[in-house]
Amino acid sequence: MSEPVAVTGLGALTPLGPDVAALWDGLLTGRSGVRLLEEPEFAALPARLAATVDLDGRLDRVEARTLDRVQQVALVAAREAWADAGAPEVEPERLAVVLGSGIGGALTLLSQDAVLRDRGPRSVSPHLVPMLMPNGPAARVGLELGARAGVHCPVSACASGAEAVAQGLALLRSGAADVVVVGGAEACVHPLPLAGFAQMRALSTRHDAPAEASRPYDKGRDGFVLGEGAGVLVLEREEHAAARGARVHARVAGAGLASDAHHITAPDPAGTGAARSVTAALRDAGVGPDEVGHVDAHATSTPLGDVAEATALGLALGAHRPPVTAPKSCTGHLLGAAGAVEAVAAVLSLREGVVPAVRNLDDPDDAVDLDVVRLTPRAHPHEVALSTSFGFGGHDVTLVLTR
16 A cells, blocks of 8 residues: 545546536536537548537637647646646646547647648648647646656556556655646547447447437447547645645545456456456555445446446455446547546545436446446545546556545
8 A cells, every 4th residue: 555645636628518617517417518410521420429628719829720639628627727736836847747648639640631632741730740649738738837757648548547647646656756747638529530430339329319329337328429628637745735735635545557458449348357457456545345435437338348347346346336427428438538537527526425427327237236326416425436447458447536
């Protein structure tokens, strides 16, 4: 068991709104951020649903022109988190950034490829390379804050944001930094990724009812909904936060990483890798399975994934069945940002003593042996939460958060 670290700042730009308050309100009221993509470029796609964000007016003209959309959403969320933390005074050499992305600047790569083909090489943007780099969001946030203790970008598919939190925890425990800004960002709502996911039959095609498309644990689920956005947390060593009188939302008490070694996209149906990540996180935090107060589940709304995760939680927690929630029922699947946004949500649940209900859970899957919160949020004061994230490639990450 190692020492926990303080969460002193929260930021989020999600399909539920422009900030953390909108995210929390959306989860509590069960709002959906999913819409039908009616723009002409999406017309021929077999799956035309997405959960998008509104960036209008959030950045100045130069930022909007020289940053890929994934960098823009990261910067907006990081600015909120930094302000929420009180813009801590910290030596640049003691400030680090760990901000993951599953895909990076895909929109720039695709749009500039079209420019190259249509108008030639001299029309390609001079900002192309820094805009498409997967580490672009982390680098831009690091530049914004003047971070000189390291800027890192874990790329672990849908587990990237959660792995960023785990890496930030490790940096603080090692003494390499006093403050670490962690999180994840993604923005790749484009016909090509949507077509690729659709060919895998991973996406919902409930075009007649977009708000009902993302339905974790429901028997009628038919795939996930692609989303975009960012979640950012400011983590500090306890002594540093106390010395400046910082407000502490919660604490990151432990992290566990494992891998399936099973399949490039499909989860291991036995759930052993995911279960090992949960067990490792609990061990790291010095917490027993029966102390877990709620689980903020990965739960993407895919037929295989939801059952595999439920199996893993059963393996790791034994007979204990804490309340389970699934934010993707409202936000869609934010890929590399998902784990960070859901860590923010788990912090809010701990702080407020409320577990949001899972939207669209009309007919629970009999194969899911979990206490999934449905219909209305559950008042549930508790001390420990799990946040789970699993990504293509078999990446398994679990975070333990405490009051």
